[in-house]
Structure formats: structure tokens, C-alpha cells
Amino acid sequence: MTSPGDATPVKPPPSFSPGVGRSASKSRFPDEHEPTLSIDAELADTGSVSSPTPPLSATTAELRIRSASPQARSVRSSTPQLARSSFGSLFDGRFDGSEDIRSLIIRAFSPTIAVYASEDTDELIKNKGFKGGFWELLRPFGETITGKVIIRDSIGSSRAWEDYGVRFVDLKGLGRAPASRDSGRDSALAQIEEVLAQQLGSAEGSLGASLSSKDVLGFPATISLAKLFLRQLLSSTTAAPHETFGHPVASVITISSRNKAPLETLRQLYAETNTGDKRLPDWVHQEYLRYYVLVHDEDRDDITESTRLYDQMKRHFGLHCHLLRLRSSQCIVTDDDSVQVPHCEWLSPQEHLSGAGEAETLVDLGTDGTPYLFDSDVSAIKSFIRELTVQSVIPFMENRVAVWNDQVASRRRGISGRFMSMSRRWAGFGSSSRSGIGGSGGATSGNYDTEHNFYRQDTPEAILRKMADYAFMLRDWKLASSTYEMIRSDYGNDKAWKYHAGAHEMCAVSMLLNPLAMSAKIKLESIDQMFETACYSYLTRCSDATHALRCLALAVELLKSRGGSATESAARWAMRVMDFGLVGSVGQILFMERVAACYASKTPVGGAKWGARRRKAGMWSIFAADQWLKAGKPTLASACLEEAERLYADVLDADGVFPMPEMQSFIDNLRHAVKVEYLQARGFDTQDEPAVDDALGTEEISEKLDKRNHRRSLIGLPAQLDAGTLMSAGPRDAEDQPNDDFERA
Amino acid sequence: MSYYFTILSPTDTPIFNIAFGTSKGGGDGIARFRFPDTAQYMNQFIIHSSLDIVEEAQWTNGGMYLKHIDTYPPAAAYISAFLTPSGARFLLLHQPPQLPNSGSSGGLGSSSLLGSSGNLVARGSTSSIAANPTSPQTEEAVRQFMTEVYESYVKTAMSPFYKQGMEIRSPVFRTRVTAAGKKWL
């Protein structure tokens, strides 16, 4: 970090002198300098202190584009050390938070817990201001569980996780979605695009104002947009047959203390989850954990009464019970111990579109209607969820994984299992009855329901997938990947293409998430191959664009976070996304930025100059800037331009001029266009604009001159003389002169 | 197949550029890139970005001809490189014509981002070079082309009026490169 104070003793190099700075200020006040030496010294001193760019930051200033905004300009000149710090963080931390993104991806695959509450419970909760009932109350708190969550993996070693979460869903909505989604499958992607557009609309306005302070710290604008996109994508997939992440791991069956016949109600609710129209479809495993909750109304009911009921519940239903003590009255912001309910991180695109805008304005205004809870309620809910997760859900999952691993997977892995799959393969020749239906492969297990395209929940294929998913959600990626690996070809034999795609996808993802596995390049190739297969199955065989996009987006982010040559694979996948046309116009640009980010994250090997992909990253940033501009987002365009400039800084000579003339002119035009659009968007009317533009222009130009002089000064003395005469002509001329130079250049 | 051939000085300054199309299989030798004519800067961007790979490849590959080293998938642009011992780089961007069914490597139908109108000329030409930019035949043809250009380049560089690192403006050289292109590509 350099402060202007540190830098002043160093004499500024010639590169820095024209246009602004010491020499200019000297020549401007020659008379004042004459009389006394002391004043002269003082003035010279202040002159250099107030000189906008101390030498060190002069180099960094060259890396940045001047066009961004008037604010950005002032930031640069008044606080050069900020620019400096942003430079420092450029290549490692800047685009990125790859850890952050990994965590995001990991949390996207959290266990799903269905909530099934009695009417009296929902009634009670609605009175507290949660229209969706008990489920809506729990949901935001499930996303991050307070404290560490310790999970044991299949070989018995434990690991603590800070960022564990579960996802609460409404049981009533579970399993119904796919039917409707099949028709509107594309609309899921369209919705994501719409969310992005919405976010952009608000972003360009609000973020433009604050950009100047934000941009030097690394553009949260587009980063958060990319994150938003990923999060939206990951939360847009709902429960589906071919993967069990959306299937409930547990179900929270809830009554309240208002219930007149509590035990009967609980039994009835339980029964409804097994039969009747609340029963989940055939492809959902029915043996999920049932958890019983009694919500006690602190304001109205007697706790001793509830405690007695709770004891009864425990006798009847076992240990998976909880007494949740909540106040029934609504909390408003003015209450002493009011706590704002956190935002839901994992809103589906649909929810985003219907409610997000509303919620945002409410948050901004801080008006009533925003859900608030009493502090006591919040801590009660938090500890309930923690207990639910840590003491019931996770042990349950660990247990299931162990059981299935023992009973199903080992059999499949063992000799008999191999023989089984072998005999299945030969079955086609033996029994003609099946091959007639099964088609040419002749290797179908017969477990796959070709009519409805799913495996029943109790077939080994479904159970193994579920086991792998459980292992995945328990973050035991080693077991998960080996299980996916084991079953992925089985699905292919059965022509269960979506399962096939899903297993390949998750196999690759879990391999990439496993921090220990895989350093060799061969592995990387096999992972690429898996993504390729998954993508092909999703897209061509099932025309499921949403899953295909999810698969590719995961590939991009995870390969990128791997670093090294994997980043190039990542960039290639991002290009594939664009090529397939899976994303809309905003998505296209985001993926351009991702390509740039992938290349930017590839660092040179061992201090050598080569191995980086700066030029590629810079090129993609430029393209993204161009597209942002075309999309009418000059703020984002200018952010990309700056990024490009930083990336290119390393590979261009000190003068910052591109060797290729057409590139240079394209970039110059782009810069200019961005600047003009930006100023227009900021509300400079056309009368003002040329003047402001000119001011900015000259500054940019003088910067260019700096570089040229710098280069010439390397060659010989005449250049310095040149600059000297230029200076003595006075500041006004100094600003005109560079213009000419620019014209020539 | 359309070609964009560039010679870069050791300091990455382009000293020679030429765009031409295939003359094989009935091609008329005119370049038809997938970008619109107004976007010819794209070629330079792609060439420039491939220098990342060239810099890496030149340390891991001893030969002068580095073969096909880089691809820009959105425009199906392939880059082959040739390094002279003195540090000049010959970069050849080749782009197969956009056929209705020539797609991405996955065969999943292409909706190329930067795609423009299709190319009628080389369509139906089954010459191995046009068909597959990474086939051994193409590699060999490009190698022949590069070698021939290199010979011409040496002669041109020997001209007392040519200054090293300066743009090559010699019409003779341009003719020779064109001829080599016609002969091999």
C-alpha cells in the first residue's frame, strides 16, 4: 500500500510529468516562486503532495481505463492507494471467490425436508405474518444452520462444516411440480433470464451511483450477478425422478398446542404422507424420516399442558420429536426484541419474479409487512432446526448410506453383482420375451419403467442413486463419486437417459468437489468426458435444457476452482453453453465474463512468464464489454473494459498500445462509446455532454502521452527535451498538444 | 476454408497480414469469414489471444512448426503456428466454411454466437483440408505452407532495405505467400 506521503520523495519519472503534476504547477506560478526560497520550497512541496498521481500509482493508473465515470476519476486521483490495492488483488481474489462458489454449489445440494403442518399450526403461524404457514417460517432459517455440523463419512472419519444447511419445502407442493414443469421447461430458463434482467434493471440504476466506490474493490456488480445466475439455476430444478436431491430426506409433521386431538391429528398427518393424495409419487423413496413437532403457543396456552402432550408424543413416536415454543402474536419492528427474518437465499426463479421485487422494496423502506420475529422465537427456531438436523436428519442419512452401502452397493460391487449385471447383459440372447420390449441393447434390467421413464423407488438402481445423493449431501464426495461411477453405465444400458445424464453429471461434480482426488491430467480428461456425456444425454436425448445448463455451469465453476489446466476446460464449457444457446442475451454476456474469469484465473507456472491466459481473458472481457454496451448497460461495460485493461496490462508493452491496429481501433471505439453512453445514462444532457466528454477525453489522452514519452525517454534524451518544451509552453498548451499526438497515433 | 495469416515480430507487432480463401476443391481463393466484414478485428483478437498458447508451446515443443495449437470455438477458428529461430511467429487462422450441419464437436447443432451467413462456395467440397482443420492432412498442408512462406520470409528479411521488425510491404513477398496459399491450402 502506498500513500501519497510515501511516494513524494521519489522524483516522478518523465512519463508522469506532462499535463498535470509538479512541473505544470511550477510553471504556472513562476512569480510566486521567485521572491523567497523558503516559499518556493514550500510551494514545490505542496505541489508535489497535491499532485494527483505519485509515481507508483502512476503505473497502476495506466492499467485502468479512464472512461469509467467522473467519480472514478476523482477516486483515482484523490485516493490512488485504492487503485493500488485493487491491483494487488487482481489475479487471485478478484473475479472470484472460488471458495465462495464452491460453497454455493455445495449448499445448493442440501437435504430437503418436507414440512407438513396441521391446519391449526398454519393458522397460528399465519397470525404471525407468514402467509405460507409453518413452512415459510422455517425456510429462511434452514439455509444456514447455526454452529458447526459434524458429519461422519463412510470410513468413519468426521468433519465439521460451518456452512451446512437444509432446505425446507412444503410437502403439499412436492412431486407435483414436475408434471407442470415438463410443459414449461424452457420457461424455467426464461424465468432465470427474466430475473437477471430485473436485477440488472435495478442494478444499473442503484449500482451506477455507487460504482465508483465499489469498482476499485473488485466489481461486486457483475460477480454477484454471476452468482445470482448460478444460484437461480441451481434452485430452479425441483424434485425429479432421476435425482433425489429434491426428494424429502425427512418430513416435519407438525401440530400446535391449539389442536384438540393432538395425537390423532399426528397419526392422521402421518397416514396422509403414506397414502392418499399427499402420498409422493412412485419414484420418491417412502422411507424418509418422520419428525414430529409440537408448536407451543407461548402467549395463549399452558406450557405444562404442552409438556405433558410432548411427553406423550415421545412415548408414541419415539425420539424424533420436538417441542417448539413460539409466541403467537405478530411481531412488529417497533417491538423491543424484534429481529428481522433473514432473506431466503434459495428462491426459485419463479418465486423471485413473483415476490422478490416486492420484498426488496419492503426491505428498503423498512415498512411493516416485512416479517419480523421476536428474538425468543428466532432462537427457538434456530435451535429446533439445529437439533433436527444434527440429531435426527444427519444420523438418519448416515445410517441409510451405511445400510444401503452394505446391502445394495456391496452386492452390486461384489462378484455376484458383477455376475448379475453380466447375466443381465446376456439376458437379451437367452430370453426373447424381454428383449422384445427392451429393444436392441438387450441389457435392460426390466426395472426401468419405459412408459413413465422412471425407476420405482425400491429398485436397486433407484436406491443406489439415492445412496449416492445422500453421500453427496453429506459431503462424502469420495463415496458419492464411486457410487455414481458404479451405476452410470447401468442407466445407459437401460436407456434411462436422464438417469444416465444425472449420474454422469454428479459423478464428475463429486470428483471435482473431492479435495483429495485427482491431480493427474488423465482424470481431468475423464471428467470432461463425463460432462460431455451428461450434457449430450440431457440435451439431445432428453431435451432438458435446464439440467444441461446446470450441468455445464457446474462444470465451468468447479473446473475453474480446480485451477491449472482445468481452467481451460472450464472456459471451453462456458463457450459451449453459449454455443448451445442455452442462455438468453444476458446469460450470454455473463458466460463471456465467466470465460474471461476462467482464463484470468490461470496463473503462470512457477514464476515463468508463460502459462497464463491473460490475452484470452482480456479478449473475452472486451467482448463482454461490447455486449454489455449493446445491451444498454454502460456501467457494466466499463467495468469489463477496466478488467480487460488490467488483464492486458501484463502482456502489452509499457505503452499499453495494442500491436494490432484493428484491435486497437476497436477498443478505442468501444471505450469512447461506453463513455458516451455512460454519461448519457447518468443524465448529462447533450449540451453538457461534449464538454464533459472532452474533459475526460483530454485526460485519457494525456495519459497516453505519458506512456509515449516514457517510451521515448528510454531511447534517448531528445524526448525529455521535447517534454520539457512542451511543459514550458504552459498548461493550456500541454493539454492541446497531446491531442495532436493522439491524432497521429 | 478461410485463412488469415499473420507474421508477428518477436515483440508481437504484426509485420504481415493476409486473408485468403482456399483454392482447393473449386474454391475461389477469397476469404469468407464467419464474422461480418465489419468485424475483421475479430481475427486479430483471436490471433492475439492465441499468443498465450504460443508462448507456452514454444517452450514445450522444440520444432519450428507447432501445428494446430489453439481454437476459438465460438467461431470455429483454428490457429496453427510456426516459429522462426529468430523469434518471429507465423500464425495461421483457419476457419472452415459454415455448413448447415457442420457443428460443434458434440454434434449438437450449432447456433454459433458470431455466425453470419453461410458459405456457398466451398460447400460440398470434400477436400480433406476443408473438412477437418485438425486432420493430419491439414497439419501437413499447413506445414508445407509455413515452410514455403518461411523460405520467402528469409529472403525478404535479407533485403537491405527491410528493417527487422518493420512491416513487410514487399509485393513480391505477398505474391509468394499468396502462391504458397494457393498451392497448399
Next chain:
Amino acid sequence: MSSSKASRIGEEIWKTRIDKVNAELVTLTYGTIVAQLCQDYDSDYQEVNKQLDKMGYNIGMRLIEDFLAKSGVGRCANFRETADMIAKVGFKIFLNVAPTVTNWTSDNNQFSLIFDDNPLADFVELPDDGRAQDELWFSNILCGVLRGALEMVQMQIEAHFVSDVLRGDDTTEMRVSLVRYIEDEMPPEEE
């Protein structure tokens, strides 16, 4: 002495008595000199031609001794024989080329040398400034060499190029004219 005999002499001397030097070295050296002159005289090609001629003259005056020593040829009977000697022996042993002697005037005082091959001009492409093609005689040094050498053997001649493949002409042709035989004079001061 017939033209073919001169050829044989030249061939013989070239093979047995000449120290060879790398052709590219000569070419590059000469090319660099010309390029440097062009730069020094700010692309005033008339002046460059003049300078090249002058340099050639100084070379020629020295080179003749070496030529006579190596070749051992005696006095030529007439200017035609001189021409053959220049083309078949002189150019042969110094540049390993044998230009064709042709286009004699009826008075046998003027002839042309047609160069099929000119080692000085290998690789050369004239600057494309629009003037060099019309003004610069790249190999003009050769004219000076002839002038200087023949002057030492009592022949005042005038030599100039009339065409050059470098300029895009079909041939490279030098026109040589005998001005007079110098009778027992002191050689003039060096120019």
C-alpha cells in the same frame, strides 16, 4: 583473343586462383552500404548513384592490379577484346558471373553488358517509396569499378545502367562507352 578463349581463362582462374568468400556476406555487405547511403542522403537517389559510382571508381583503380596479376593477360588488341575480357574474365573471377556482351555500335566504341545474374542484388527489393524504382541504380558501384579499372589501363570510358530487373525491367543492362584512349598521362587526382 576470342570470346570463348576469354571464357576459358576466366573459368580457369576462378577455379584455381581465387579465394572464395560467402556470397551472402558480400550481398549483405553491399546491400547494407547502399541502404545506409540512401539513409544518409535522405533518399536522394541521384546522389546515392553518384556515391556508389565514386566508391566503385576507387575500387576499380586498385582492383585492376589484382586482376592483371591473377589473370596474367596481356594488352588487349581492341575495345571488343577489352569487352570480352571484362565480361568473361573480370566479372567471372570477381563475381562469378559472365554477363553477355552485346549491342555494339557500328564504331565498336559502345557495348552493353547484360547481366542474367547479379549477386549484388540477391534478395534485394527496392524501397517502395515511389521514387527508388525510377531513380536508384542499385548496382551502380559496378559502373565505377569499370571506369576506375579501365582508366588505369589508359581507357577513359563512361558506364551507366540502362535497365535493372530490380526496377521491374526484363533485363539488367549496363551501357559502356569508350571515350578515348589516354596517352601517357599522369593519372588524375582521385576524385
